[in-house]
Amino acid sequence: MSKIIIHQCHEKIADFESIFNVLESNLQNKDKALHIYPELFLSGYPLQDLCLQKSFFETYQNFLKKINEYSSSLKPSESLHLIGGLHYEFSESGITQKIQNSIYALSPGSPLKKIYSKRLLPNYDIFDERKYFTPGETSKSIQWDGLNIGLLICEDMWQSVHYKANPVADLIESSDNYDLIVNISASPFGITKNESRIAQAQDISNMLKAPFAYVNMVAEQDEVLFDGGSFLVNGNEITAQAKFFQADQLELQIQDLKKTTYDNEGLEITHSWESLFQPRVNISKESAELISLTNDQKDHILKATTFAIREYAKQNGFNKFQLALSGGLDSSLALTLIKLALKDDMSVEAIYMPSQYSSTQSLELSEQLCKSLNVPFKVLPIKSIHTMVRETFTDYFEEPFEGLPDENIQARLRGALIFARSNQSGSLVINTSNKSEIAVGYSTLYGDSVGAFSIIGDLYKTEAFDLCDYINEVHDNIIPEGIIKRKPTAELRENQFDTDSLPPYPILDAILECLLSYRYDRSDLIEMGFEARDIDLVLKLYARSEFKRMQFCPIIKLKTKSFGFGYRIPINKHTGFYFD
């Protein structure tokens, strides 16, 4: 009786030794089985320019040889391993002439054999696959143990007006008798991604009248998370699903898996690629507002964020974190997420750096939070350093040091000091900015915008509030309510509040979600019921703050449209068109 084993692996890119160990161990498994691994399991993903570096691909080619030698040394067996990997072709001068994102077949006793190459190469948002890869030209099914198995790699299961090829349609055309469809993926996390993948897989399962096995990887790669959640669906049924954000394995008996009837309604794909990029906004007759996160989404965000924090630190050789606490919502949420992420060998230190404008409320709330979280709380006043800067400036330049320079220098001194402490203790500084701030540039470059890694930078301020409430619900009110209830303030001058410079956050966030989806312009926003004054302020701040975003650290990507590598807007531009 043969099995399918879905290997939801969790490897670092280019960590060939560890990848080899996984294969070695699985090749020794004597049970007859179809083993399935994620897309580009052999190399990791996304590699970006690494795949063009000779130092990388020579090592990779040697790694493939090592696998072949090992496999050839084994007693032949009927098991089949379907493995995602890069396939290189070189010119005579040794330059890469062609790279493909392929599926290799491997059976104990035989070498790797490339059997299929990805046809739809995503080249939108964070994806640059056309930059590196050559698409495969034909669809493919393979025969194994009497089964007819259709092959797809990640994007191949989607359709878009942007693609000429349609791999799913080609599979339908070439056979009407599949026993299994396999899709190997390296699919980035997004808060609505799991539902979309399953719905799309169910449609295809119904269309091709066969079970659909979806294998996703688990990884944290700079700003991108791969969430796992591999599954097998059979028509409208979800037969099995692996865990999220951890290595896992699904083992299924192939026998009797295929149903006799599939859903007739499912004869057309109902989920377009374009629908993945819908702005998350409810538009009613009189107003528009951000769609609230569901509890399920909040739970996924908690899992995603804590996973990312641990992984980013581990990959960069850190087990200590450093965070500048202000007594406000964002840094409190960030600290709580770090605390929730910590493994036994990890620690975090919070530093509160008051200036003359910091309130006692901020100090008290910061201290309360650290007590509640059981996190070391340090105070490092910047008042005397700030005063010394003011005096030095006044002494050496004949101009008053006040207003913007005086506000920003406080944030920048804190930026310098938190990194001094990080240098001293060997800790990783976590950034505390939210998406609303980043979008309108409501932060000081080299000030509160510093950090090695941003963990809430893809959450709007209103979502940060909601997440705090949710954490308090599921984690016994660990965030002091005073932090959630207080009025947002940067405390860089007397009586300063965010609403002095920005529209109220619910309005700001809804406008931003519309703007950042690219789908709405000023006149649409007016029609939705926003005030022209608010719209124009947001447009102006957004258009002017590109230079700050350009120097930002990696931001954990939680949505389909995020700031970071997939967001590419020029700094220098005539901005008149925003206001036409």
Place this chain on the structure above:
Amino acid sequence: MSKIIIHQCHEKIADFESIFNVLESNLQNKDKALHIYPELFLSGYPLQDLCLQKSFFETYQNFLKKINEYSSSLKPSESLHLIGGLHYEFSESGITQKIQNSIYALSPGSPLKKIYSKRLLPNYDIFDERKYFTPGETSKSIQWDGLNIGLLICEDMWQSVHYKANPVADLIESSDNYDLIVNISASPFGITKNESRIAQAQDISNMLKAPFAYVNMVAEQDEVLFDGGSFLVNGNEITAQAKFFQADQLELQIQDLKKTTYDNEGLEITHSWESLFQPRVNISKESAELISLTNDQKDHILKATTFAIREYAKQNGFNKFQLALSGGLDSSLALTLIKLALKDDMSVEAIYMPSQYSSTQSLELSEQLCKSLNVPFKVLPIKSIHTMVRETFTDYFEEPFEGLPDENIQARLRGALIFARSNQSGSLVINTSNKSEIAVGYSTLYGDSVGAFSIIGDLYKTEAFDLCDYINEVHDNIIPEGIIKRKPTAELRENQFDTDSLPPYPILDAILECLLSYRYDRSDLIEMGFEARDIDLVLKLYARSEFKRMQFCPIIKLKTKSFGFGYRIPINKHTGFYFD
């Protein structure tokens, strides 16, 4: 008698009003002529995600309507305008379904007519055209005034194993009687680019037995420069060439332009696309060294850099510059370049910020340079602020504040203070890092790495030395020799020199050029004669400093391989493969 007029335009992206004015004025020209404009003249380039924003493309579509209305209002004439522009097709829901990089034909009295779309869409280095555009499928020639004119857009003139299509071969196939080949381009500057373009155009001119008109734009777009230098070649002859880094116009009589014979040797393309990416390194039997810049290249770098400084400032609304002077070579070179770039309404201020480790030599050399350049020189000592930081740290943390934290805090205080001064005076802070430092992370994040714009970040340290010498040659020794002769030092502790931590710069730079081209690995470098110790140090520093480069400001791109948007290497990676 009819003419060709090559319009080497200099417009900002999305500045539709200004672009319209150019067209309006040219359409009023009553002489019968073929007017040629750069690639994507109607929108600017590169637009990146802007072209997907509704606010952009709706305004753009209205702009096209305005051109059509204006042209229709004119008396019909025989002149023909060939204009680069975006061509959009929309889905029913208003989402962009297809965008093409096209040539429009426009004749007074008639509306714009799309006649050709770019076939080879570059998707390497800084180019993302496959992300946005759909390639054209066929080559095209047009008839005008009895002439048969073959059309190409930029990349269409190159060939690579990476492209299936070959537009030049298709032109050859479809006719053996061209009177003119037109290539409209938006081709980024590079120090060897002009020679490559001309050589390639000459080959094609010989192959197609017709004059070749090449129109390039002039622009500064974030890190990318478009240098102009439009030309007409006829076989091996350069008939005319426009100026570099400024708007210009070439007017040529078409009559008698076509020669009776072309070079028979030119029947094959000798310049491959791949050759554009050759590392600039001389490899002899016993050693490898960076190829020195020629005087011509140095002159181009001066023009490129001063142009970029002016343009970047202008586009961001600045006419004042701010620079932190250290008394070392890099900041001195940067200040000199700014001074050479200044127009009458612009100014620069240099600030010297000594710590306890700064030598009197540094002060004297900085002052000398400012005197020589006639630039205001300010001193802002950081010693007392630095001391206050040390004391505050010692008071509040029970650890000595020394070593790395104490070195870095000096750089970070300077970073904070130069930006405080920039906030105070409304000036643009220019970064002073060179390419060697950026490659090995020999700088402090948020310290000496700060700035809005990097002007020497694509020059290796040895090239920075050579450029200083060249400037002194052509500008009457404006840089004090003491600055060029002194031993490089960061002055962050007693008796610190760059060579304590790095190989000598000629060796470092040669290793880096080999590495950054992606073509050589550790064993190649060993074979070239470099010491294993040097190679491994450079590999380690290079691989570990990705996080610093990720937060860097835009760096003026002078080479084919530069840090910035076109350089994409993950931060998180297993680095074992570098050392295999």
